[in-house]
Amino acid sequence: MKKVILSLGVWGFAAVALAQEEAEVPALVSETFGSTRIISGHSVETLEKKEWEYRIEHRFGNMGGGLSGAVDESLGFDQAADIRFAFEYGITDRLMVGFGRDKGSTSAYRSLLDGFVKYRLLQQKEKGMPVSMTLVGSALLSYAKASSDISAVSHYPKFAHRLAYSTQLNIARKFSEHISFSLMPTWVHRNYVASDDVNDLLAVGGGLSVKLTKKWALISEYYHTFHDAATLPNLQDCFSFGAEWKTYGHNFHMTLGNSSLFNEAQFIPFTTEKWLDGQFRFGFSISRSF
Amino acid sequence: MYRLALSFFLLTTITLVNLGFKGKGNVLPKDEVDLENLPVELVLTNLGAPKYKHSVAKLDMEKAEIGRQIIFSGRARGKEHKGKRFSPYFRCTDCHNLVKETDSPTDLNPADRLAHAERNKLAFLPAYSLWGVYNRTAFYGGDYGKVYGDKIKNAKDSIGNAIQVCTQYAASGRLLKDWEIEGLLHYFKQHELRIKDLPSLTAADKKNVLYWQKLDQKEKQALRAKIESAFLQSYPATFVPALALDERKYGEGGNAANGALIYRKSCLHCHAGKRVSNYSLDNSSLTAKMFVKNLEEFNYASLYQIIRWGTFTKKRRKQTMPLYTKEQMSDQQIEDLVAYMKQLSEK
Numbered sequence: 001m002k003k004v005i006l007s008l009g010v011w012g013f014a015a016v017a018l019a020q021e022e023a024e025v026p027a028l029v030s031e032t033f034g035s036t037r038i039i040s041g042h043s044v045e046t047l048e049k050k051e052w053e054y055r056i057e058h059r060f061g062n063m064g065g066g067l068s069g070a071v072d073e074s075l076g077f078d079q080a081a082d083i084r085f086a087f088e089y090g091i092t093d094r095l096m097v098g099f100g101r102d103k104g105s106t107s108a109y110r111s112l113l114d115g116f117v118k119y120r121l122l123q124q125k126e127k128g129m130p131v132s133m134t135l136v137g138s139a140l141l142s143y144a145k146a147s148s149d150i151s152a153v154s155h156y157p158k159f160a161h162r163l164a165y166s167t168q169l170n171i172a173r174k175f176s177e178h179i180s181f182s183l184m185p186t187w188v189h190r191n192y193v194a195s196d197d198v199n200d201l202l203a204v205g206g207g208l209s210v211k212l213t214k215k216w217a218l219i220s221e222y223y224h225t226f227h228d229a230a231t232l233p234n235l236q237d238c239f240s241f242g243a244e245w246k247t248y249g250h251n252f253h254m255t256l257g258n259s260s261l262f263n264e265a266q267f268i269p270f271t272t273e274k275w276l277d278g279q280f281r282f283g284f285s286i287s288r289s290f
Numbered sequence: 291m292y293r294l295a296l297s298f299f300l301l302t303t304i305t306l307v308n309l310g311f312k313g314k315g316n317v318l319p320k321d322e323v324d325l326e327n328l329p330v331e332l333v334l335t336n337l338g339a340p341k342y343k344h345s346v347a348k349l350d351m352e353k354a355e356i357g358r359q360i361i362f363s364g365r366a367r368g369k370e371h372k373g374k375r376f377s378p379y380f381r382c383t384d385c386h387n388l389v390k391e392t393d394s395p396t397d398l399n400p401a402d403r404l405a406h407a408e409r410n411k412l413a414f415l416p417a418y419s420l421w422g423v424y425n426r427t428a429f430y431g432g433d434y435g436k437v438y439g440d441k442i443k444n445a446k447d448s449i450g451n452a453i454q455v456c457t458q459y460a461a462s463g464r465l466l467k468d469w470e471i472e473g474l475l476h477y478f479k480q481h482e483l484r485i486k487d488l489p490s491l492t493a494a495d496k497k498n499v500l501y502w503q504k505l506d507q508k509e510k511q512a513l514r515a516k517i518e519s520a521f522l523q524s525y526p527a528t529f530v531p532a533l534a535l536d537e538r539k540y541g542e543g544g545n546a547a548n549g550a551l552i553y554r555k556s557c558l559h560c561h562a563g564k565r566v567s568n569y570s571l572d573n574s575s576l577t578a579k580m581f582v583k584n585l586e587e588f589n590y591a592s593l594y595q596i597i598r599w600g601t602f603t604k605k606r607r608k609q610t611m612p613l614y615t616k617e618q619m620s621d622q623q624i625e626d627l628v629a630y631m632k633q634l635s636e637k
Contacts, residue, residue: 028563030570048568050378177574214580248569248590 029124032132032174033182035251035287036088036096036118038207039221039240040259040267041184044132044172046120047090047289055100057084057285059260064278076281081105081260086114094120102262104142106270108153108193109164111144114263124174134170139163140265153194161192166264172207182207186223188268202226203268209244217244219253225268234272240283253285325500326486330425330517333485336502337514342427344449346479357477360470361388361420373470377463379609384559384566385417385460388481394489395422395521400620404548407555414555416600416612416619417460418525422487423449424478425521430455432527433615449475462608488520528616532588532595533624540585541629544622549630552623560611567611578634585628593631597624 033043036053047053061079073079086100095118102112116138124132142162147154156162165188172182184205193199205223212218220241227235240257258280261267273279335341356366361382364375375381391412392402407414429452430442441459445451450471457463466474485491485499498505498513505513541549553573561571571577584591590601600613 030563030572048564051568177572177576211576214576 027125027127029126029132029174032124032172032180033207033209033219034211034217034244034246035253037253037285038182038209039219039242039253039255039257039283040238040262041186041205041207041221041223041264042116042118042134042136042168042170043182043207044120044134044170046094046096046118046134047088049090049093051090052290053088053287054290055084055086055088055285055287057086057262057283058082059257059262059283060281061260062273062279062281063256064280081281082262082266084114084262102140102266104144104266105260106266108190108270109140109142109266110154111142112263112266113141113143115139124172131171131173133172136168136170137165138168138263138265139165140263153192156192158192164188164190164265166268168205168264178211180209180211184223186264186268188265190265190269196231197269198227198231201269203264205238215246217246218242219244219255221257223259223268232269235269236271236274238267238271239275242283249289251285251287251289253283255283255285256280257283323500325496326484328485328499330483330485330488330521333499333502334514334517337505337510337517339514339518342424343447344424344475346424346475349479350476351480353473353476354480355477356470356473357475357480360466360474361477366470366473371469371473373467375463376457376466376470377461380461380463380566382420385415385612387412387415387419388421389419390421390487391419395483395487396490396519398522398526398617400618400623403618404551404555404623408551412555413559414552414619415559416556416614418618420478421481422483422521424475424482426523426525428524430527431524433529434527436529449478460610460612462603462610483521488517490520491517526617529613530598530616532592532598533621535586538585538594539625539628541625541632544625544627544629546626546629546633548623549626549628549633552619552627553630556614556619557627567609573634575635575637578631578637581628581631582635593624593628597627 031045033045035043036045036047037043059081061073061076061081063075080103082105083103084100086098088096088098090096097115097117099115100113102114104110104112116136118134118136120132120134122129122131122133124130140163142154142156144154146156149155153161166186168184168186170182170184172180174180182205184207186203186205188201188203190197190199203223203225205221208220210218218241221238222240223238225235225237236258238257238259240255240259242253242255242257245252245254258273258275259267259271260273260281261270331342331345352368356368356371359366359368360373360376364377364381366373389410389412392399392406397403404414406412426449428447429449430438430445434442438455438459442452442455445455453471453474454465458465485496491499495513495516498509499517502510502513557571558573560566561569564570580591581593585593588595590596596611597614597619601611603610
């Protein structure tokens with residue numbers, strides 16, 4: 001009979017390997033903004049892996065203007081300047097995609113399909129990385145019937161002329177539990193533009209969120225477009241502000257802004273409305289995540 | 291004279307043979323036995339206890355490694371055995387510690403558990419530790435039937451079925467395959483309880499463990515009962531509702547320092563940075579104000595409610611938040627947490 005030596009010290013000390021310390025409270029800063037959008041443009045937030053989101057976005061007509069006057073048009077509520085429906089999906093915690101349909105309200109772009117890819121490059125940490133950063137690439141396709149007017153951009157001599165693109169780098173920092181700020185340098189390229197327009201435009205945006213409570217925040221967004229004043233004399237910077245209400249599954253934005261359009265490839269090159277002329281409108285967006 | 295010599299020779303021979311004879315059983319030369327590391331299962335079996343239903347005859351380290359991977363990362367990643375995560379939401383270590391949570395294996399006092407967690411840098415979790423789970427003989431006792439009903443009918447005395455209930459319902463995941471269950475059993479076997487883990491055994495008890503073959507039946511039964519009472523073979527679970535409004539102290543008399551500890555080791559373990567949950571909590575006054583505002587409610591933002599009830603599977607999201615039984619968190623600890631929230635909200 002073999003001697004049984006029960007020397008189990010090795011197994012006993014395997015208990016050391018078991019020692020499970022409390023999870024280090026993650027140093028990652030989350031919820032810099034309450035939603036994947038600040039107002040019209042993107043924020044640094046991405047959807048979680050396998051999370052779906054459905055968005056309905058709406059911009060009404062000018063509150064202070066219009067052909068018939070503000071009151072006649074119910075402060076712009078009679079008009080729908082732009083409407084967008086979209087599905088967005090988190091492929092991973094860092095990568096999300098979206099696909100939407102947009103009314104469009106410019107002569108060049110109507111009946112739009114848009115798609116985007118957004119990737120989180122960096123995430124702010126409590127100690128270490130000071131900012132979060134995402135890169136967004138989006139494309140617009142107009143499927144409207146081509147105009148017979150050969151001088152119009154919407155004549156679309158080639159299919160590629162129906163397309164416009166934007167690329168945006170989103171750099172944000174959560175300064176405190178209340179204040180977050182984002183900087184958004186953006187490049188817009190339109191394949192086909194009018195003779196007095198330019199294909200490429202550079203803009204830089206700024207976004208601000210002021211959290212009042214865990215559910216409510218004040219939000220604001222501003223885009224300045226760099227262009228030659230002689231080339232696009234009517235082009236205006238976009239400025240919007242509003243309130244954000246966040247519930248467990250929904251996110252609501254209620255805003256006022258001069259831009260009536262969605263997608264950077266629309267509102268950056270096509271905003272001509274002026275705040276001081278009453279050309280601002282009420283807008284809302286509702287998103288529901290699954 | 292001749293007879294005397296023969297008698298002496300025979301007596302000596304018989305004595306020497308008896309001393310050298312190694313009969314059946316596990317009596318070993320004293321200096322070859324590592325008493326402290328004797329498996330409790332082996333000792334109890336020697337004393338007449340039935341083998342565990344899930345008893346592992348021979349530890350297989352490769353299988354134990356599979357179990358370790360499943361526990362720590364939610365899936366096995368070996369060359370031969372590769373599985374998908376058993377739950378998209380949880381790993382075992384999100385809800386269970388793997389080491390003892392109190393100095394004494396029979397101590398269920400949540401205050402002692404919290405103090406032990408602080409000293410040993412452990413999380414303060416809603417589910418019982420998996421330390422010594424191999425030596426348990428009953429599962430989902432107490433009030434678990436109120437929540438799980440018939441789902442735990444076949445899991446009360448089967449560790450394999452108990453694991454399946456956990457992965458499928460508590461973790462909102464899938465059933466494990468047989469090889470995955472086997473891996474977990476071997477992992478648990480690897481970390482089974484040993485004599486050194488039972489501090490209530492005296493030196494006399496340990497000597498009896500060593501020389502168990504010399505005990506009579508009554509002594510064996512007594513020793514077996516002593517060992518079986520030195521650790522918990524099943525854990526109680528008392529589910530309690532949210533305190534009624536007139537029973538809530540709203541943090542009065544609560545220890546905010548304790549509350550800070552509970553918040554860090556319990557709530558933030560899952561909610562900080564959305565590590566496990568998709569609802570983020572942090573050390574901001576905004577979060578604290580939300581909790582303070584809802585102290586008189588019975589909704590998800592009410593600490594009195596959410597700690598005792600957890601959350602349940604919804605169509606939109608299957609992940610649940612496990613509740614804290616009375617044994618895992620006391621009413622006083624909830625008051626400590628409320629006191630901390632009030633302090634934090636004024637930051």
